[in-house]
Amino acid sequence: MHDFTSYGPAAPEQASPPAITGGLADTLFDTARRDPGLPQIARRTGPGDGAWSTVTAGELRDEVVALAKGLVASGIRPGDRVAVMARTRYEWTVFSCAQWAVGAEVVPVHPASSHEQVEWILKDSGSVAVLVEDEHGAMTVGSACGALPQLRHVWQLDSGALEALVERGRSVPDAAVDSLRRIVPPDSTAVIAYTSGTGGRPRGCLLSHRGLAASCDTLLAGWRHTAAPPGEQPALLVVLPLSHVYGLMVQGLCLRGGLLMGHEPELRADTLATALETFRPTYLHAVPSVFEKLYKTFLRTAQQSGRGAQFERAVRTAQDHALAVEQQRLDMGPGPALDLKLQHSVYDKTVYRKLRAALGGRLCGAVSGGSPLNRELGLFFAGIGIPVHDGYGLTETGGAITAQPVGREKSGTVGRPLPGVDLRVAPDGEILVHGPSVFGGYLNDADGTEAVLRGGWLATGDLGELDPEGYLSLTGRKKDxxxxxxxxxxxxxxxxxxxxxxxxxxxxxxxxxxxxxxxxxxxxxxxxxxxxxxxxxxxxxxxxxxxxxxxxxxxxxxxxxxxxxxxxxxxxxxxxxxxxxxxxxxxxxxxxxxxxxxxxxxxxxxxxxxxxxxxxxxxxxxxxxxxxxxxxxxxxxxxxxx
Missing domain, CATH: 3.30.300.30 (ANL, C-terminal domain)
Incomplete structure (x- = not known):
């Protein structure tokens, strides 16, 4: 394979995480058994309320069991496919865990999907039930029911569907759920995640329990300590749609790593600002548009208060300081000069500290994914004390396949391959990936699967370049x-x-x-x-x-x-x-x-x-x-x- 540029993992010395032996639901049950009082999820106490209450691992497990019994009573069996069509919210997490506990397969559907998209996904997946959020979702599914003879249940969240399921399952013994959970094999399908469909109809990616756990466990093994100050439980505010594999990966990080998880379904500037200030996350996973929105909010606020010119000077100083620190870290420069250090120190007291406070005051860092983050924007956040690192992954890989090596981060790249992942760049610039999280193929599409899986290597369709140290930079999509x-x-x-x-x-x-x-x-x-x-x-x-x-x-x-x-x-x-x-x-x-x-x-x-x-x-x-x-x-x- 000498025609390819190839690089191995970002941290080859890192110990491999323990192999998964069952399904994804086992994690929650194991955590609840070891530490039932561990705060696992934070929930808002009311609509628009800035206060949060915690749900412990034991409480979450009990809710999952009660809901899983309702699924059993409703005729949901191992291997059945149940769609979830809702925004990022607490019930999404509970319902998906309940499905995994009985061996069902989750089919995520974005709540803003069109009638045609919903009909296609439900029909192609053969979903026997769907959980929608509101009347609009129910009407969208209802308009497609004529083409979906296999669909037996449409449950609506804001009409008390989960409470009704719990009531329906009261006669089912807890042992029935426990028996079903214990027979879920790690290589069985956990999620059928549909691709974005930028070039045609979405295609369902078959993602196994083992594959979804792989990148989560690797990230937790090598990077968990960077997500919170020493001795503190990391807290992640999930702003990503759980209908997308990136959001599912963040949910997996929280559940498998014992991280406190909060849900924020709205990405308007005001709601996001309130969520950050009240939940006070220690780490954030988002897409570039979220970081762009935060920066523009900072700029607009500064201009409205008559401090626009000062803010722009502070931005340049933050970027210059972060660039100098990066060059020093990579043995490419001496670090910030004395005058730059002094300027940065002044702005840290007058500007940067306020910006960090607006984000909750506890953020240790963040990861941007979905598309490349602007380098200058990444340097800005690093310069104010919140390093934001690019990562890379696809629906077909079940989550991340690259990350920034701790202490050797390089802005403008998406890092290096995760331990256990091999990555190559073909002569035409296409990125090829091999690793434990690569999907098993497309549902009902053997030709499509054969076209992208070549000898165990996934042809991503993305274009990239590897520098001499193995850092990957994305340059675009082949089809774009x-x-x-x-x-x-x-x-x-x-x-x-x-x-x-x-x-x-x-x-x-x-x-x-x-x-x-x-x-x-x-x-x-x-x-x-x-x-x-x-x-x-x-x-x-x-x-x-x-x-x-x-x-x-x-x-x-x-x-x-x-x-x-x-x-x-x-x-x-x-x-x-x-x-x-x-x-x-x-x-x-x-x-x-x-x-x-x-x-x-x-x-x-x-x-x-x-x-x-x-x-x-x-x-x-x-x-x-x-x-x-x-x-x-x-x-x-x-x-x-x-």
Whole structure:
């Protein structure tokens, strides 16, 4: 295999975690037996309430047993598939553990999934029951029931479904659940997790109990001590959808590692801020958009209080200090100079301490996954005392396959392979993975399975590079590469990531296939846009203000595009752009449930706007040319965003 660049684990000296011998539910029962009083989950005491109450391991086990008996009484048997269509909440965790306790297979469904997606997943998986959150979910499932003859139960959370199941199972002995749990083999399917479906219908990944436990146990063995100060129980606020494998992995970390777990289903800036301040996590797992949202909230708050310039200086100092510390850590530099240390110390007392307090005051660090985190953003958080490290994994790997080595973290990469994982980069740049967490194949799709599993190696479809020390950097997805009409290949992810770092830009999708140059569609951050408009209104009189405001907004976005272009070659630069009034969302079908762009659908939905964008930007007299040098850099089709 000499044609491949290959690297082994991030920490080969680390002892291997103990092998799993049963199902995932065993963990909860083992913990409850050893330490029944251990705080396992924190629950809000009421809607919108900032207070939390704890559920011990013993109490959680008892709730799981009671619910599992209800499943048995309802005819759920080992191997049956039961879907869960709800937001990240306490009941999701209890219900999934109850399913595993009786040997059933969990089929996660994002609650914002469309009728077509829900029908496909329930039909393809053969689910015999589904737990929905509310009436909207029940109506979505109900509209598909005609095509689902195997579906026997639709349970609705906010109508007391779990309480009814517990009551129904009272006559079932506890021993029946215990007997079913003990016969669950570790290599049986625990979860059928459906892929995002960015390029077509979602495909069900068969994830075993052993596979899901593997990455969790490896991370706990090598990294648990970094999740809280010495002597403290780590506390993780779960903000990720449990319908996605990343969220399931974080749930697994909490249950298998005895970490305190809190659920936050809403990611609005205000609700997230309240959850962080009241739950006070010691560690956070999230996607880049969450860290981008936190940074923009900090910036907006500073600007509203008249301290925007001070904040921006503090940001630069944090980044410079973190970069110097990183270079020293990697034996590439002497560390921060004395004047930088002094500046950093001053800002730590006046700025950084307040930012940490706004996040609960206890965060030791965080991990970002789902897509690469902007390097400058990672340096900012590290500089204020909260290192955020990129990790990497796929639905097909059941969670993480890389992590940052403790004490040798490198921003801008996703770390090195976990112990037990082998990773290679093929000649065309595709990342190949082999390890204990790699899935068993796609449900009902032998051809698809054969296409990605080659001799035990998973062809991820992701592109990457390995540096001389084995750190992996992601460069994009093979299917997302844009090829302009001039034959230039452009990876859109890095351009989109840099665009999103501008406070006003919420989302960005780069286009340009078979076009003379690269273009971009962007949406604006509504909260920051309102703040920006307020600042603009204070600077001028009413007559002509609207026109000046729109022109200023256009110029601001153009400056953001120019800043991105300064980091790439001319052939990769964004030469045309358009601002859209509607965001890309799961509800309008333009985002997957895991918040990935549905590029083909976006291109189809906005085909007219894309055509107009390119036509309007042509230099007069050059119609029909394919030379990007003849293209105007401005956007002549800026749309109003009020």
């Amino acid at each position: 590469i844009i090829v302009t009409s001039g034959g230039r290949s452009v990876a859109p992810a890095a351009l989109e990531e840099r665009l999103r770092m501008h406070p006003l830009i919420h989302q960005a999708v780069v286009v340009g296939d078979d076009r003379p140059c690269v273009g971009a569609l962007v949406t604006l951050d509504p909260e920051f846009l309102a703040h920006w408009r307020g600042a603009q209104a204070a600077r001028g009189d009413l007559p002509g203000r609207e026109a000046r405001e729109e022109n200023a907004l256009r110029q601001e976005i153009a400056r953001a595009v120019a800043a991105v272009n300064a980091t790439v070659s001319r052939s990769e630069s964004i030469r045309v752009f358009r601002v859209l009034s509607e965001p890309f969302a799961v509800s309008n079908g333009l985002l997957t449930p895991s918040m990935k762009l549905r590029r083909d659908l976006i291109a189809h939905r906005y085909a007219a706007e894309i055509d107009a964008m390119y036509q309007s930007a042509r230099v007069p007299g050059q119609r029909g040319t394919e030379d990007p040098a003849t293209w105007d850099d401005s956007d002549d089709v800026f749309r109003r965003t009020r």
